Amino acid sequence: MRHLYTNFPYPPEVHDVVKLFFTDAELCDSPEFADIVLTEKQEKGRYVYRAAMGEICSEQSFEPFSDELQTTRLRKRYAKLATYNLLTSVTGKKMPWGSLTGIRPTKLAEQLSREGLDWRKTFVDVLGVSKEKTQLVADIFATQGSLRNRKSGSADLYVGIPFCVSRCSYCSFTSGEIERLKKYVEPYVEALKQDIKKTLQFARNNSITIQNVYFGGGTPTSLSAKQLDEVMDCIDVTPVEYTVEAGRPDTIDEDKLSVLKAHGVQRLSVNPQTFNQSVLDVIGRRHTVQDIYEKYALAKQYGFVVNMDLIAGLPTETYEMFCYSVDCAIRLQPENITVHTLALKHGSKLKEQGYLSEANVEKMVNYSHDAFCKAGYAPYYMYRQKYMAQNLENVGYCKSGKACLYNIGIMEELSDILACGTNAISKRVLTNENRIERAANAKDVITYIQRNEEYLEKKFQLFC
Ligand code: SF4
Structure with missing residues (x-):
């Protein structure tokens, strides 16, 4: 185990x-x-960072700005950089995203x-940052173009x-197995309906136009067709884009697709x-490859963009097996394909079991990028999370004109979000102040059902 000491006031960033x-x-x-010592000091009007490990050290410095927020940002950036350069010298390793951690590269570029x-x-x-990843950011900007604009x-x-x-x-999400939570499903649907109705009423009263609607989870289609119908009945607006993350093929059937349509x-x-x-089978998905083909065909019959x-x-998935998955997806020609890099957070079974991916994930990600671009897809959004295998990224690819607006808005932190349901987070993007305010709903189903009104109030305060 390595120990890091720092007199710098934001140690978590350096720790990352x-x-x-x-x-x-x-x-x-x-x-x-x-083992690693990072010090920050001010010398001749500059902030100086010295990262040292034994005899090896790396130094970075910058002149502070009059803007305090900007200076804080640079303090973090240079402290991380000194540490990254030190560890690159010590280990001889370079990271695809260099010293960038926990940050949206497109936002940083802006x-x-x-x-x-x-x-x-x-x-x-x-x-x-590697030249390839820098180019990826440039390509994403090019695909997004005017789709980044949001209506005030x-x-x-x-x-x-x-x-x-x-x-x-x-998975580390707070979603629960529906069979185990059976007795809470109906009360949840009722609470959610109230949440949606009141939220949309609030939007109307405050002249907020709902642009895009997104059902996520969990697995929205784990509800019955009747429950989905009841919840969707509450959406009394006509959005520009309406998306449902069905996710698990084993939850999709004709009745539910008819309701969505x-x-x-x-x-x-x-x-x-x-x-x-x-x-x-190993990851506990409980559906078959055949289900994927059948439910995809069904979704297409109903005319959904998939x-x-x-x-x-x-x-257990090797490089060759992953490439096979990429090739299968391309053969089906869905409009969007998203490649996630495994990120194991606390709460997931794999994390508890101490699983560490031994596969060359970078090679996999590179293969998917090249294969999708060759097949006519373009990268259109990206985000990075903590704990991602080999410090990589998640990238959404789309066919021309088929980008998901909601994904661009949320992942690039461009859109205000009014969020309903457990663990949903409403966001207000304060562009001029370069910051985001959030109001989170209860993380668990029972608290959400019991204290719905309280969370509604918090959400409305955010937009008042
Ligand atoms: S389908 Fe799997 S990954 Fe998705 S939320 Fe449910 S448990 Fe998590």
């Missing part, structure tokens, strides 16, 4: 960089017992441009259904995660 190289790294209180910097050059020369006075509506038919071993849903996710049956999710780095 150290964990890219040493997964078991921990913060400690004294430089005496530390921020750097606002600071008057050439973001591409800064990515490569200063932050250590508008918001997207998110509806969360926190139930699934079984728990996937990599009747309510104007245009887009549906049918998520394979892998086209290898043995891997599906997204398919794949995950790189699943247990």
